Amino acid sequence: MTSLTDVDLLRELEPVAAANIDRHLSLATEWMPHEYVPWGLGRDFESLPWEPEQSVLSDVAQIAFEVNLLTEDNLPSYHREIATAYGRDGAWGTWVGQWTAEEGRHSIAMRDYLLVTRGVDPVALERGRMRQMKLGYDSGSKSPLQVIAYVTLQELATRISHRNTGRFTEEPVAEKLLARIAADENLHMIFYRNLVIAALELDPNRTVLAIRDEVLNFDMPGTGILDFKAKARRIADAGIYNLRVHHDEVVAPVLRNWKFFALEGLNAEAEQARAEVAAFLEGLDALATHQDERRAARAARAAQTAEASTAALAAQA
Ligand SMILES: [Fe+2]
Numbered sequence: 001m002t003s004l005t006d007v008d009l010l011r012e013l014e015p016v017a018a019a020n021i022d023r024h025l026s027l028a029t030e031w032m033p034h035e036y037v038p039w040g041l042g043r044d045f046e047s048l049p050w051e052p053e054q055s056v057l058s059d060v061a062q063i064a065f066e067v068n069l070l071t072e073d074n075l076p077s078y079h080r081e082i083a084t085a086y087g088r089d090g091a092w093g094t095w096v097g098q099w100t101a102e103e104g105r106h107s108i109a110m111r112d113y114l115l116v117t118r119g120v121d122p123v124a125l126e127r128g129r130m131r132q133m134k135l136g137y138d139s140g141s142k143s144p145l146q147v148i149a150y151v152t153l154q155e156l157a158t159r160i161s162h163r164n165t166g167r168f169t170e171e172p173v174a175e176k177l178l179a180r181i182a183a184d185e186n187l188h189m190i191f192y193r194n195l196v197i198a199a200l201e202l203d204p205n206r207t208v209l210a211i212r213d214e215v216l217n218f219d220m221p222g223t224g225i226l227d228f229k230a231k232a233r234r235i236a237d238a239g240i241y242n243l244r245v246h247h248d249e250v251v252a253p254v255l256r257n258w259k260f261f262a263l264e265g266l267n268a269e270a271e272q273a274r275a276e277v278a279a280f281l282e283g284l285d286a287l288a289t290h291q292d293e294r295r296a297a298r299a300a301r302a303a304q305t306a307e308a309s310t311a312a313l314a315a316q317a
């Protein structure tokens with residue numbers, strides 16, 4: 001089979017995009033961000049300045065919430081990326097508009113929630129937003145196939161990250177809000193995941209290469225956030241998003257859905273790419289196990305230290 005050009009491919013995939021927009025619209029229920037925010041808790045910041053103890057969220061929950069929100073904040077960059085890859089015409093253009101409008105709701109609701117409940121430092125949050133948006137996000141020069149492979153993974157990663165952050169807050173209003181947003185992300189993921197399935201039928205070899213590129217080089221778009229590494233580590237340690245989650249709940253299920261390892265009739269280059277993905281998954285699994293073990297060892301050490309100091313205090317009493 002000869003490879004299609006990007007333009008041919010987008011044209012061929014357009015009816016699939018159109019059918020999946022219809023599917024999406026039949027499932028995406030309208031929701032109101034203002035209904036997820038406990039406005040009655042609001043106080044103005046001039047008469048009552050923000051203090052850390054006003055937040056009911058744990059340290060880590062604050063970090064995860066902030067990282068998720070700053071990631072959502074960069075929507076103008078993501079819109080540019082998607083609109084550049086797919087254009088503004090026909091079904092592709094309709095999707096770009098629908099998707100952007102839905103995504104816009106996420107940062108609105110999350111910021112309102114955090115400000116009204118005083119969940120995080122509002123000054124740090126605004127400075128973070130300015131920094132994040134000025135930096136912008138640029139995924140490089142991905143082909144349309146690479147973009148759909150990437151966004152499938154990214155939407156699912158975002159879904160899991162919002163959902164787990166919500167649970168971790170142990171605050172029912174935040175949990176409900178983040179679960180609502182996670183449901184949006186899930187529908188976005190399904191839209192892109194279905195397009196990849198159609199692309200695998202149209203041009204399996206090149207689609208396999210695109211999947212390989214994106215699985216092996218996956219990065220969340222929030223890496224420009226101040227102290228991202230340290231924050232990502234806290235989030236990983238808490239189990240909100242770490243290598244185990246990435247392997248078990250994002251990459252492996254998506255590849256299964258694509259029947260990636262059961263595809264037949266690939267050329268040598270695509271077979272090689274698929275072998276690279278298999279090796280990568282094995283490595284990721286091993287690293288995830290290692291990360292879990294290190295975390296468990298750290299937790300055991302911390303528990304031991306706590307026990308020792310309790311015993312020392314008891315001996316003094
Ligand atoms: Fe979002």
Ligand SMILES: [Fe+2]
Nearest residue numbers: 155184185188
């Ligand atoms: Fe999304």
